[in-house]
Amino acid sequence: RKEVEQDPGPFNVPEGATVAFNCTYSNSASQSFFWYRQDCRKEPKLLMSVYSSGNEDGRFTAQLNRASQYISLLIRDSKLSDSATYLCVVNKQAGTALIFGKGTTLSVSS
Amino acid sequence: DVKVTQSSRYLVKRTGEKVFLECVQDMDHENMFWYRQDPGLGLRLIYFSYDVKMKEKGDIPEGYSVSREKKERFSLILESASTNQTSMYLCASSLGTGNSPLHFGNGTRLTVT
Numbered sequence: 001r002k003e004v005e006q007d008p009g010p011f012n013v014p015e016g017a018t019v020a021f022n023c024t025y026s027n028s029a030s031q032s033f034f035w036y037r038q039d040c041r042k043e044p045k046l047l048m049s050v051y052s053s054g055n056e057d058g059r060f061t062a063q064l065n066r067a068s069q070y071i072s073l074l075i076r077d078s079k080l081s082d083s084a085t086y087l088c089v090v091n092k093q094a095g096t097a098l099i100f101g102k103g104t105t106l107s108v109s110s
Numbered sequence: 111d112v113k114v115t116q117s118s119r120y121l122v123k124r125t126g127e128k129v130f131l132e133c134v135q136d137m138d139h140e141n142m143f144w145y146r147q148d149p150g151l152g153l154r155l156i157y158f159s160y161d162v163k164m165k166e167k168g169d170i171p172e173g174y175s176v177s178r179e180k181k182e183r184f185s186l187i188l189e190s191a192s193t194n195q196t197s198m199y200l201c202a203s204s205l206g207t208g209n210s211p212l213h214f215g216n217g218t219r220l221t222v223t
Contacts, residue, residue: 032209043200043214044153087153089212097143097168098212102152 006101023088024070036087114215129188133201140206142184146197
């Protein structure tokens with residue numbers, strides 16, 4: 001099983017749609033979870049951290065399921081500006097470097 | 111705002127050359143990282159450092175070395191550049207706590223001919 005695995009997509013959705021991405025991770029000792037966003041030819045930027053109880057930031061909701069070892073990102077009311085690649089990020093175990101998934105590409109059209 | 115600065119945006123080098131990629135952060139972060147990003151392979155960790163003069167191998171350290179003589183600066187060295195090291199190189203930093211996110215520089219696109 002890969003350390004961090006994501007569906008590469010692309011996900012093509014119309015404006016206003018709700019879209020969800022999942023990510024699975026292999027190490028049950030992982031403690032830190034993040035979603036990053038990367039625009040074409042740009043560096044990744046932190047979108048949001050993922051907490052055990054789940055968390056929300058505006059139109060974005062992140063969930064963590066430790067039992068099944070996956071995290072999810074839900075985007076409601078998609079905007080054209082949400083078009084990007086979304087990277088799932090997990091640490092191998094407490095205190096070590098972060099491992100990135102290969103990313104899921106989202107394209108929002110009008 | 112955290113600022114991570116990479117010395118070059120684009121770099122072209124010849125096979126066999128020794129290449130230095132420099133990265134500086136201004137937020138007194140303990141941790142610094144070097145990743146490379148290639149189409150279809152995503153971001154892969156080359157080396158990281160938790161403190162001055164400390165270094166740890168990542169997933170793909172072969173052909174690379176690093177130097178961290180000062181807290182704010184982390185250098186990636188390609189001892190003898192090869193064409194398969196053509197890639198986008200991304201430097202990042204984070205606080206010393208385990209749950210700290212990474213802050214990236216804007217990358218160096220290296221072409222080895």
